[in-house]
Amino acid sequence: MAAVTQELGLDAARTRRVADSAFEIRMGVLEQGEAQGEGYVGQALGIADVLAAVYCDKLRHRPEDPDWDGRDRFLLSIGHYALASYAALAAAGVIPRAELQTYAADGSRLPMSGMKTYTPGMEISGGSLGHGLGQAVGMALGLRLQGRADQLVYNLLSDGELNEGSTWEAAMSAAHWNLGNLVALVDLNGLQADGRTDDILRMDAQEDRWSSFGWHVQRIDGNDLEAVLTALDVATDQAVAHGRPHVILCDTVLAKGVPILEAKDKLHFLRVAAEEWPTAKEQLTAGYEENSR
Amino acid sequence: MTTTSPVKRSAAMIASIADPGVPTTPAPFGHALADLAARDDRIVGLTADLSKYTDMHVFAAAHPDRYFEMGMAEQLMVGAAAGMAAVGLIPFATTYSVFATRRAYDFLCLDAAEPGLNVNVVAALPGLTTGYGPSHQATEDVAILRGMPDLTIFDPADAVDVEAIVPAAAALDGPTYTRLLRGQVPRILDRYDYTFEVGKAKVVRPGDDVVIVSSGLMTMRALLAAEKLSEEHGVETSVVHCATLKPFDEETVVAQLDTDRLALTAENHTVVGGLFEAVAGALVKRGVGKRVHPIGLPDAFLDAGALPTLHEKYGLSTDAVVARVLNGLRRPHSYS
Numbered sequence: 001m002a003a004v005t006q007e008l009g010l011d012a013a014r015t016r017r018v019a020d021s022a023f024e025i026r027m028g029v030l031e032q033g034e035a036q037g038e039g040y041v042g043q044a045l046g047i048a049d050v051l052a053a054v055y056c057d058k059l060r061h062r063p064e065d066p067d068w069d070g071r072d073r074f075l076l077s078i079g080h081y082a083l084a085s086y087a088a089l090a091a092a093g094v095i096p097r098a099e100l101q102t103y104a105a106d107g108s109r110l111p112m113s114g115m116k117t118y119t120p121g122m123e124i125s126g127g128s129l130g131h132g133l134g135q136a137v138g139m140a141l142g143l144r145l146q147g148r149a150d151q152l153v154y155n156l157l158s159d160g161e162l163n164e165g166s167t168w169e170a171a172m173s174a175a176h177w178n179l180g181n182l183v184a185l186v187d188l189n190g191l192q193a194d195g196r197t198d199d200i201l202r203m204d205a206q207e208d209r210w211s212s213f214g215w216h217v218q219r220i221d222g223n224d225l226e227a228v229l230t231a232l233d234v235a236t237d238q239a240v241a242h243g244r245p246h247v248i249l250c251d252t253v254l255a256k257g258v259p260i261l262e263a264k265d266k267l268h269f270l271r272v273a274a275e276e277w278p279t280a281k282e283q284l285t286a287g288y289e290e291n292s293r
Numbered sequence: 294m295t296t297t298s299p300v301k302r303s304a305a306m307i308a309s310i311a312d313p314g315v316p317t318t319p320a321p322f323g324h325a326l327a328d329l330a331a332r333d334d335r336i337v338g339l340t341a342d343l344s345k346y347t348d349m350h351v352f353a354a355a356h357p358d359r360y361f362e363m364g365m366a367e368q369l370m371v372g373a374a375a376g377m378a379a380v381g382l383i384p385f386a387t388t389y390s391v392f393a394t395r396r397a398y399d400f401l402c403l404d405a406a407e408p409g410l411n412v413n414v415v416a417a418l419p420g421l422t423t424g425y426g427p428s429h430q431a432t433e434d435v436a437i438l439r440g441m442p443d444l445t446i447f448d449p450a451d452a453v454d455v456e457a458i459v460p461a462a463a464a465l466d467g468p469t470y471t472r473l474l475r476g477q478v479p480r481i482l483d484r485y486d487y488t489f490e491v492g493k494a495k496v497v498r499p500g501d502d503v504v505i506v507s508s509g510l511m512t513m514r515a516l517l518a519a520e521k522l523s524e525e526h527g528v529e530t531s532v533v534h535c536a537t538l539k540p541f542d543e544e545t546v547v548a549q550l551d552t553d554r555l556a557l558t559a560e561n562h563t564v565v566g567g568l569f570e571a572v573a574g575a576l577v578k579r580g581v582g583k584r585v586h587p588i589g590l591p592d593a594f595l596d597a598g599a600l601p602t603l604h605e606k607y608g609l610s611t612d613a614v615v616a617r618v619l620n621g622l623r624r625p626h627s628y629s
């Protein structure tokens with residue numbers, strides 16, 4: 001990985017900057033979790049590095065003008081990861097950081113499941129799984145038809161979501177239409193509502209599945225920022241109007257960066273006692289400071 | 294059906310709904326979409342492996358660069374159409390009604406309707422327009438969709454309606470669902486003083502004795518029945534056509550029903566959850582106590598067979614409409 005990193009010019013300052021954003025996103029996730037006392041905090045902490053790399057480095061957008069027509073699209077089909085997206089949107093300057101305190105509250109722009117109609121910067125109304133990649137196919141086709149294939153379409157999915165057959169309809173379609181302007185990111189955290197993904201509907205051999213469908217596949221440690229940035233660089237450097245669509249399979253650790261939460265049993269939907277949140281934040285900060293040395 | 298009857302050709306997929314003597318127009322949807330696309334480069338067409346059966350092939354031939362064959366994947370097609378609308382295009386997506394509604398509901402609802410995107414689903418074989426059996430007979434498509442917020446539902450009567458609905462649907466910001474009549478489509482509304490308007494019910498034919506509130510191909514049958522009733526029985530029947538089923542023009546319909554005339558509804562759909570219940574709800578809401586006789590399909594999985602046989606059996610034929618009106622006049626207080 002080091003050689004590739006050097007070749008792509010992945011410098012320490014860039015990684016540092018994205019790491020700062022990842023810390024900010026994780027802290028924003030904890031603040032939202034604390035505001036509600038519960039939520040999909042584990043997934044959000046796990047995907048924070050990927051979102052930091054996307055929102056604070058790769059994504060072409062204008063934070064002050066989230067509807068700018070020239071933007072790349074980032075589709076969150078896993079609507080329950082919304083608190084991670086909100087924290088990322090705050091880190092990127094699209095929404096005010098203080099607004100995170102309103103997460104899932106009455107009248108908030110930040111509902112528990114991410115919706116296009118509620119939140120600046122949210123591209124689709126997710127939550128019913130298996131919807132994101134199909135819409136991404138349509139956007140990628142549409143942008144290419146309009147001569148705008150340089151505007152990339154990203155879709156963040158999860159391993160549990162891969163149970164939905166509609167995702168595989170879209171996977172076939174993206175390859176059929178040679179959507180080289182489409183980048184799928186799959187969070188492989190191994191857990192879904194009823195238990196371990198492997199026990200519920202086996203989703204092994206992910207590289208082979210996507211590769212056999214005609215996609216360009218990378219599999220990385222989704223909590224290794226350099227690996228995330230490098231994989232995204234490879235995908236975007238190879239992005240073309242007509243070519244293989246790209247998928248980055250990201251192995252992540254639920255509740256990454258907060259040991260007190262990583263150790264919990266029911267990580268799909270975390271309930272955290274009020275007195276544990278300060279500890280969680282302290283652990284997050286301590287880990288971040290240690291890695292920053 | 295008995296085994297001793299002569300075999301009727303079922304022509305299951307390509308059965309015509311035109312009554313004898315009614316002129317037809319070939320593929321009005323495909324031609325209207327191709328014409329619109331020539332004026333508006335945002336128009337795109339998608340299908341789920343049914344271009345020839347939904348008249349989309351006409352558009353495909355005229356605008357191959359804007360035509361997308363999405364394969365037999367209705368959920369993907371509707372989601373992709375939403376994605377296209379989100380980047381500024383105006384998609385028309387075709388399949389059969391059963392697949393658009395039973396299979397792709399969640400995608401039309403969340404990908405298109407909730408964000409208010411201009412996604413136009415144009416679905417062939419609505420109600421009972423094929424003899425292919427329950428897999429293809431969308432007897433409950435309107436019932437499935439009427440509860441979807443912000444969706445506009447069109448039920449055209451003929452080629453005149455279809456040609457008007459295409460540009461109207463494109464001009465609407467939100468999603469639409471059209472119960473497509475395809476192939477050789479009857480053309481009858483141009484005999485009357487009628488203009489299609491989104492969201493409006495129209496009195497196509499006046500009449501002092503009977504009023505039929507109808508939609509879709511049953512408006513054609515109601516008009517033909519009204520002519521027969523006038524010529525053969527001296528009964529004058531008004532026909533109120535609801536080309537838009539949602540939003541429903543309650544005001545016009547209730548005003549037309551709140552008279553002493555014998556009242557019926559006529560729809561190519563199960564009597565559950567369609568036009569009849571929309572009419573009933575509108576009447577009750579306004580405190581109008583009025584018996585309305587529903588002409589529609591039974592709450593059942595229907596037979597396979599030849600379409601004319603089935604329309605006769607289930608009461609959608611012109612003669613069946615005539616009989617229901619005469620029966621209603623004889624026994625106005627009966628109900629079925």
